[in-house]
Amino acid sequence: MLASKCIAGIFLFALLGSSVQAQTASDDIAKYREMLADGNPSELFEGAGEELWSKPAGPKAKSFEACDLGLGPGVVDGAFAQLPRYFKDSDRVQDLDSRLVTCMVNLQGIDRNEILADAFGKGHRKDLEALAAYVVTHSKGMKINPPMTHPKEKALYALGQKAFYYRGGPMDFACASCHGSADKRIRLQDLADITTPSGAQSAWGTWPAYRVSSGEFWTMQRRLSDCFRQQRFPAPQYVSEVTIALSMFMAANAKGGSVQTPGLKR
């Protein structure tokens, strides 16, 4: 039996009544995205995130309205487009997730370890994902523009590049095994070549995204975690340095492209 791994792919084909051919798979998925463009289910998460942003919560009963995402306290418009970036108060380069964690801890007084212990889609993590959906929507259509001027940003980019090519585990895989050259596929799934501007733009520019196959909203943190799972690596901790380094690598390679988030993925 020619069972395909691409269950979602079959779903898409059935939906579109299309002939099943490798070369047309990505065209059909593009059509499906177009059909849903006005009704991306991520809007539900975005709406929840908008509420959470202004709702007092945590031991300090504070909202996110004083949260500085890099453009000043409370500024959401365009904030995601310039991440990851260096933050003086934490003395770290941070992506959106890690910055939202900083605000949740510092403003609301929620225990950082509690946040890190949650699973994706659960507890505080679920709130952070909704907040991310809200924030990224306010950069939609803007240029991807991480500053890449601070020495720590440049250093983290260089580390991210090394992490991208770091081979290990029982299958010898690195990120680059799948995402380091042009026009590659796993089964019928097209793979972005993250080493090129256009490839990095198609990857970085379309996450976070609503995933049809899981019915959930995934930020890049969750996307990377599942990449490493399939790479047969151990699990990257939430907002750990490697996830931010790889995000810096992707975002800087994608510079000048368009923020197309929230995306819609199989």
Next chain:
Amino acid sequence: MKTLILTSSMALVSGLMVYPVQAQDAGVKNLMTSSFQSIGIASVDRLDQDETQKACSQLKNGKPQIDSKLQSQIEKNNLKTVVYPADANYLGQWREGEKVAQSGKGSTWTDKSDDVNGGSCYNCHQMDKKEISYGNIGPSLYNYGKLRGTDEAVVKYTWAKLYNAKAFNACSAMPRFGHFKLLTENQLRDLMALLLDPQSPVNQ
């Protein structure tokens, strides 16, 4: 300065030859070890690189680059790990091989240690022409046996390639299925039949 580090994870997985490795690139190694945690069978010692993984992760001007001398040394070392079937029985059942080729399961942190691994062949290769859901990271293997025949050299090469792909291309994207015990000897035999048996759909 050269420091010898024994890669314990690889020793456990392979039960075979363990390579001495030079000191890791401290920056990226620290980044990795400080960022990951063990879950289930996917423990953090999977981050310890053996000689092959380390050499194939080195960058020059932002791209992996390996010195040609080191490359051939690594290929030689990997070739030495290949264990050929003691009974010289190389060919199993192609129908079973097709199942192994189809399955991409195994060895992730959501798998159990006794779960059977798949070969993930179709993830990267075209094989049976009727399976249209195939990847292209590796070359097409359609008509593999028909094009090459089945003399002893082809049979032994194919076994060695499946067993340890790095024996022929140090930085190949292909996993070392025998060397790291990802597939059993019987699974390898079945894949051999899928590739080489004249009755296999691969050779139609």
